[in-house]
Amino acid sequence: MDMILDVQQAGFRYDLRRMIFSEISFSLAEEEVLCILGPNGIGKSTLIRCLANLNPLCAGSIRLHDRDVRSLNHRDVAKIVGYVPQAHEIVFPFPVREFVLMGRAPHLELFSSPGKDDYAKADEAIDLVGIRKIADKPVNEISGGEYQLAMIARALAQEPEVLLLDEPTSHLDFGNQIRVLEIIDRLARDGLSVIMSSHFPDHAFLTSNNVAIMQHGSFMAYGLAEDVVTEENLKQTYGVDVSITYSRDVERHVCVPHKSGQCRCRDTQHPEYPGTPVIVANTAK
Amino acid sequence: MTALSSWRSDAVAYIYKTASQLREMIVTPFMVTLLVYCLLPVLFFVSLFIGRYDVVPSHVILLLAAPIVNLLPADIVHIYPVWIAAEENVIYQIRLPRVIAAILVGAGLSVAGAAYQGLFKNPLVSPDILGVASGAGFGAALAILLSWNMMMIQVSAFGFGILAVSITYLLSRFYRNTPTLILVLSGIIVGAFFTALISLTKYVADPYEKLPAITFWLMGSLASVRYSDIVMVAPLFLLATAALLLIRWRINLLAVGDDEARALGIDTKRMAQVIILCSTLITASAVCIAGIVGWVGLVVPHLGRMLVGPDYTRLLPVCLLLGGCYMLIIDDLARMLTSAEIPLGILTAIIGAPFFAYLLSRRSVGWI
Numbered sequence: 001m002d003m004i005l006d007v008q009q010a011g012f013r014y015d016l017r018r019m020i021f022s023e024i025s026f027s028l029a030e031e032e033v034l035c036i037l038g039p040n041g042i043g044k045s046t047l048i049r050c051l052a053n054l055n056p057l058c059a060g061s062i063r064l065h066d067r068d069v070r071s072l073n074h075r076d077v078a079k080i081v082g083y084v085p086q087a088h089e090i091v092f093p094f095p096v097r098e099f100v101l102m103g104r105a106p107h108l109e110l111f112s113s114p115g116k117d118d119y120a121k122a123d124e125a126i127d128l129v130g131i132r133k134i135a136d137k138p139v140n141e142i143s144g145g146e147y148q149l150a151m152i153a154r155a156l157a158q159e160p161e162v163l164l165l166d167e168p169t170s171h172l173d174f175g176n177q178i179r180v181l182e183i184i185d186r187l188a189r190d191g192l193s194v195i196m197s198s199h200f201p202d203h204a205f206l207t208s209n210n211v212a213i214m215q216h217g218s219f220m221a222y223g224l225a226e227d228v229v230t231e232e233n234l235k236q237t238y239g240v241d242v243s244i245t246y247s248r249d250v251e252r253h254v255c256v257p258h259k260s261g262q263c264r265c266r267d268t269q270h271p272e273y274p275g276t277p278v279i280v281a282n283t284a285k
Numbered sequence: 286m287t288a289l290s291s292w293r294s295d296a297v298a299y300i301y302k303t304a305s306q307l308r309e310m311i312v313t314p315f316m317v318t319l320l321v322y323c324l325l326p327v328l329f330f331v332s333l334f335i336g337r338y339d340v341v342p343s344h345v346i347l348l349l350a351a352p353i354v355n356l357l358p359a360d361i362v363h364i365y366p367v368w369i370a371a372e373e374n375v376i377y378q379i380r381l382p383r384v385i386a387a388i389l390v391g392a393g394l395s396v397a398g399a400a401y402q403g404l405f406k407n408p409l410v411s412p413d414i415l416g417v418a419s420g421a422g423f424g425a426a427l428a429i430l431l432s433w434n435m436m437m438i439q440v441s442a443f444g445f446g447i448l449a450v451s452i453t454y455l456l457s458r459f460y461r462n463t464p465t466l467i468l469v470l471s472g473i474i475v476g477a478f479f480t481a482l483i484s485l486t487k488y489v490a491d492p493y494e495k496l497p498a499i500t501f502w503l504m505g506s507l508a509s510v511r512y513s514d515i516v517m518v519a520p521l522f523l524l525a526t527a528a529l530l531l532i533r534w535r536i537n538l539l540a541v542g543d544d545e546a547r548a549l550g551i552d553t554k555r556m557a558q559v560i561i562l563c564s565t566l567i568t569a570s571a572v573c574i575a576g577i578v579g580w581v582g583l584v585v586p587h588l589g590r591m592l593v594g595p596d597y598t599r600l601l602p603v604c605l606l607l608g609g610c611y612m613l614i615i616d617d618l619a620r621m622l623t624s625a626e627i628p629l630g631i632l633t634a635i636i637g638a639p640f641f642a643y644l645l646s647r648r649s650v651g652w653i
Contacts, residue, residue, distance in 0.1 A: 052548050078550030085544055091406055092540050092595040102538050106550035113534040113598050158549065 011059030038214030078106035082155030093138035103157030145176030391612020397564035398582025419479035420449025446569035504628030505576030580637035
């Protein structure tokens, strides 16, 4: 299969301080979803910024369609890679449609403004993530979930081949987390490759083909979700005990934390299957 | 009694409803734009009628029409001078250059202010955030202190304005990935430094001649503007404004966030350089013909955002027009209110500050 993105021995550090990460190698095929797990502050966001060509690597290389990103300018990269950062505050009250329209920038000449085609593409992206209802609302007045979707729509308006999402489910309520993951899943089925970072091992089972666990400045484990998201690996990464079991209810693996001595969980049991997990998101429809 | 009061409240509700429907019909984006675009020409002509010296209104019209109408063959139509020489002099040598200068200064400062607000992602930024006004002020004060002529005062103001911003920019380069915060901090440092130099110049200036001259210059005025001043600054001014207008859609992306703009393929560093260069040229030009005029670059972009929203494709042209209007109104007031002229810098703040407070109280600015 043709590899869109190929990363070899990538390393990065800010100024002369210690390496944030090093020796990271992986490649991304079409329609593949790669989920990067890892504890806080380990460099997941930095890695994603490097992949988006926002931070230049200090070692190794990133190749897009077999061309080194260093030989490409920002605009060429932006036509292939869409980047969805973590949510941050926007001061000016741009309407959602104008905000999504900004994704057309890499396809526009320096002195031009978006035309009819660009508006059509923006509307298409808005429909794809299902935020038509709020298209005219100011982007600083919508909810966190809607804002995340608006940012994804903006990246889609870019018409990229790879979508990079930096913790797309953080700050979202339970329902919105699943909704965003469903949209990511659908986009991948439609031919987009996705790399996303997450704090929830369970999300890896929901959407991803491949999972990488980042620990001690490199990928500690990388491979199929079922092989990588294991009880030992998660214990090593997060220092908590979890159970990975196959749930017949939802027809996938699930990851549930154990009840530890410090945890004041209530003693509830599943009415039909005593001893099985309580909350599991179901995406199989 | 209750029936009557309920009938009344129904009537009131009906009137409110009709009024709001009417308002929606009238206050459409199209009408607002039309109004903004028509306001400037109207104010332009009105301003020519206003002044200390009484010119017969019909003479003003004839005077203005004459150069154009008289281009036609004389046997079809010709305007013969019915005015006296003093009237012609007042209109063409005093009021017209002054009105043109007011439009240029107001429009330029507003566009520069709007561009900076986008670049710094902060709606409270004004065009002198990087120290251009303090630098230019010091340049002028120094030139006055050294008894240079009018022309040299302007050149010195322009030069020091550019110098101040250059220092600000170089200071910020000490940090590798110049975040805009460092740029703002450098601007504050450079601004404070040149403000101190202005004070020093005032301190050593002769208190009977030089000191008042410096003080008046710093308060801003368009009273002594001549065509030669306009011709001197206009080319750079128009070039810089045109450049900002050309890249105006892309300022949107900067206003949302640097990282996102770069991820969307924008060379943010180059964009920042272009915006800083253009805004500095515009502001320095404005300061060197009008002195230090604050508040315009801060208030007008907000007024523009209230009318057409935050999208720079529409905002920047509207700022250009509104800025011209605002400055014309301020300058007309400066000429009319009292027998002696009121310095512009005073009026822009006295009118601008309460107006800004009003805008805030309306909560219609969209960012609070």
